[in-house]
Amino acid sequence: xxxxxxxxxxxxxxxxxxxxxxxxxxxxxxxxxxxxxxxxxxxxxxxxxxxxxxxxxxxxxxxxxxxxxxxxxxxxxxxxxxxxxxxxxxxxxxxxxxxxxxxxxxxxxxxxxxxxxxxxxxxxxxxxxxxxxxxxxxxxxxxxxxxxxxxxxxxxxxxxxxxxxxxxxxxxxxxxxxxxxxxxxxxxxxxxxxxxxxxxxxxxxxx
Amino acid sequence: xxxxxxxxxxxxxxxxxxxxxxxxxxxxxxxxxxxxxxxxxxxxxxxxxxxxxxxxxxxxxxxxxxxxxxxxxxxxxxxxxxxxxxxxxxxxxxxxxxxxxxxxxxxxxxxxxxxxxxxxxxxxxxxxxxxxxxxxxxxxxxxxxxxxxxxxxxxxxxxxxxxxxxxxxxxxxxxxxxxxxxxxxxxxxxxxxxxxxxxxxxxxxxx
Amino acid sequence: xxxxxxxxxxxxxxxxxxxxxxxxxxxxxxxxxxxxxxxxxxxxxxxxxxxxxxxxxxxxxxxxxxxxxxxxxxxxxxxxxxxxxxxxxxxxxxxxxxxxxxxxxxxxxxxxxxxxxxxxxxxxxxxxxxxxxxxxxxxxxxxxxxxxxxxxxxxxxxxxxxxxxxxxxxxxxxxxxxxxxxxxxxxxxxxxxxxxxxxxxxxxxxx
Numbered sequence: 001x002x003x004x005x006x007x008x009x010x011x012x013x014x015x016x017x018x019x020x021x022x023x024x025x026x027x028x029x030x031x032x033x034x035x036x037x038x039x040x041x042x043x044x045x046x047x048x049x050x051x052x053x054x055x056x057x058x059x060x061x062x063x064x065x066x067x068x069x070x071x072x073x074x075x076x077x078x079x080x081x082x083x084x085x086x087x088x089x090x091x092x093x094x095x096x097x098x099x100x101x102x103x104x105x106x107x108x109x110x111x112x113x114x115x116x117x118x119x120x121x122x123x124x125x126x127x128x129x130x131x132x133x134x135x136x137x138x139x140x141x142x143x144x145x146x147x148x149x150x151x152x153x154x155x156x157x158x159x160x161x162x163x164x165x166x167x168x169x170x171x172x173x174x175x176x177x178x179x180x181x182x183x184x185x186x187x188x189x190x191x192x193x194x195x196x197x198x199x200x201x202x203x204x205x206x207x
Numbered sequence: 208x209x210x211x212x213x214x215x216x217x218x219x220x221x222x223x224x225x226x227x228x229x230x231x232x233x234x235x236x237x238x239x240x241x242x243x244x245x246x247x248x249x250x251x252x253x254x255x256x257x258x259x260x261x262x263x264x265x266x267x268x269x270x271x272x273x274x275x276x277x278x279x280x281x282x283x284x285x286x287x288x289x290x291x292x293x294x295x296x297x298x299x300x301x302x303x304x305x306x307x308x309x310x311x312x313x314x315x316x317x318x319x320x321x322x323x324x325x326x327x328x329x330x331x332x333x334x335x336x337x338x339x340x341x342x343x344x345x346x347x348x349x350x351x352x353x354x355x356x357x358x359x360x361x362x363x364x365x366x367x368x369x370x371x372x373x374x375x376x377x378x379x380x381x382x383x384x385x386x387x388x389x390x391x392x393x394x395x396x397x398x399x400x401x402x403x404x405x406x407x408x409x410x411x412x413x414x
Numbered sequence: 415x416x417x418x419x420x421x422x423x424x425x426x427x428x429x430x431x432x433x434x435x436x437x438x439x440x441x442x443x444x445x446x447x448x449x450x451x452x453x454x455x456x457x458x459x460x461x462x463x464x465x466x467x468x469x470x471x472x473x474x475x476x477x478x479x480x481x482x483x484x485x486x487x488x489x490x491x492x493x494x495x496x497x498x499x500x501x502x503x504x505x506x507x508x509x510x511x512x513x514x515x516x517x518x519x520x521x522x523x524x525x526x527x528x529x530x531x532x533x534x535x536x537x538x539x540x541x542x543x544x545x546x547x548x549x550x551x552x553x554x555x556x557x558x559x560x561x562x563x564x565x566x567x568x569x570x571x572x573x574x575x576x577x578x579x580x581x582x583x584x585x586x587x588x589x590x591x592x593x594x595x596x597x598x599x600x601x602x603x604x605x606x607x608x609x610x611x612x613x614x615x616x617x618x619x620x621x
Contacts, residue, residue, distance in 0.1 A: 022558070023614025030565055031558030032612050045464070050252070052261030054466030062530040076612045116269040138554040140345040144238030151237055198239050198283045200230025257459070259468030323476040347552040351436070351445030358444055405446050405490045407437025
């Protein structure tokens with residue numbers, strides 16, 4: 001199925017993004033492998049643990065483990081060319097965001113969770129890998145601060161679930177969701193769309 | 208039941224505390240919603256995942272999700288008045304700490320865990336939301352450093368479990384535990400009671 | 415069984431390492447207890463939650479809870495002598511790394527996980543406590559950056575699983591794995607062996 005191919009490409013891209021973040025913290029090769037793995041498969045892991053969806057997906061697909069760690073190591077080798085690949089990278093990362101979101105929704109649907117939880121399962125799969133990456137690299141999660149990212153995951157999930165509700169054919173649904181998600185994400189990157197920021201300076205409380 | 212009302216008020220207050228912390232990191236609206244949710248419901252989520260208490264509580268009560276995210280958004284609007292509400296806020300936060308602790312204990316009791324684990328389940332519910340909030344905001348968890356907070360959770364749990372053991376009527380137990388917990392927490396805030404601090408300066412080991 | 419004794423010594427040592435890290439962040443006594451507990455038992459907890467191995471091990475052994483928290487408190491008292499105990503400490507920590515790794519592998523084997531997952535369960539048990547300690551203390555996990563540590567866990571797991579495959583007697587296997595792991599870890603400390611570091615300076619992507 002199409003979605004599986006995109007998933008495989010997506011975890012590769014996410015693993016590479018994790019490896020680069022690890023490199024910025026001067027981690028050793030194990031650190032790179034670990035952060036690559038966590039960035040790529042951490043979102044799905046958190047989703048499975050939240051939903052009680054055992055066994056956790058990647059434990060049944062060792063190939064995903066080799067692939068993400070391999071992609072992390074490969075990134076070390078080709079790091080100096082990564083900037084030139086920037087555009088390709090952003091495209092693949094965006095495809096991953098959409099694919100992760102849809103896969104996450106589908107798993108929660110199968111487990112009969114409430115619609116709102118389905119939505120959150122999709123978003124968790126989409127964005128939690130990046131959050132874990134940033135925690136491991138000791139920085140405030142980027143996904144909570146920058147261009148539309150979580151919002152894209154949210155809107156893709158809404159659209160995908162809406163089209164399921166309207167009983168649109170699965171393949172057409174996937175096509176529409178991907179076109180919509182990629183367009184939204186790439187537009188956000190190009191024109192620097194972002195959500196309003198909330199800035200609060202500290203008072204006595206909770207200093 | 209009284210405890211449920213207090214719980215609903217408490218998660219609202221915790222969500223607001225999360226939103227303010229997110230604002231101090233200049234997060235966007237999604238970041239605010241996410242940290243608000245995590246601060247309010249993260250403690251119970253960690254408890255459920257630790258105890259294997261599936262499905263995780265909030266997945267069965269979508270209302271909690273809307274409420275915490277709504278409270279986070281509302282905080283953005285009224286942020287400039289928050290300092291004036293400081294006292295009310297600390298009161299509600301303290302009620303939340305007691306309510307979370309008791310609810311956490313009750314869930315572990317129902318699952319037949321050892322008394323020490325019951326105690327830890329209560330404390331986890333009480334304090335882990337704040338810990339997750341601080342991790343997301345990239346700061347050392349405040350609860351591990353400031354005025355009595357975790358200790359209040361600990362002592363409330365001890366008292367509540369002791370009164371259960373003495374077969375005190377549930378409502379009276381709740382009343383006593385709340386009066387005790389609020390008094391202790393508010394006194395700690397007023398007179399800046401805190402636990403002794405352990406300061407250690409680095410040597411060769413583990414630098 | 416020998417492994418249990420070593421495990422008990424190991425969680426004590428890990429708890430002390432956690433307490434020292436908490437002291438470097440000027441945490442209060444609760445913070446010390448919490449970080450001590452998490453450093454010692456957090457790796458096994460993450461492993462159990464990943465593998466769906468409920469109930470989580472320490473919830474069935476309250477003794478481990480008392481022991482780790484007690485060790486944390488004890489560390490506060492003897493902190494000024496800790497530097498002199500440095501060598502003993504590193505030895506015990508290394509024994510813990512090996513013991514944790516082997517115990518983690520054994521649990522995943524019993525649950526019939528794929529060999530690669532068994533390996534990862536061993537490593538998770540060995541290193542995740544230290545990662546959680548560093549996250550709580552708001553620093554980049556040391557285990558991802560310094561002398562061979564995760565790599566020792568990895569190689570011990572490989573050796574141990576290899577000897578199981580070769581049907582070597584369990585006690586002999588343990589003996590060989592410990593001698594190998596300790597030698598490797600202590601040599602790495604002595605001669606500062608480490609994995610190559612990946613350094614990447616930020617470009618536009620993912621800034």
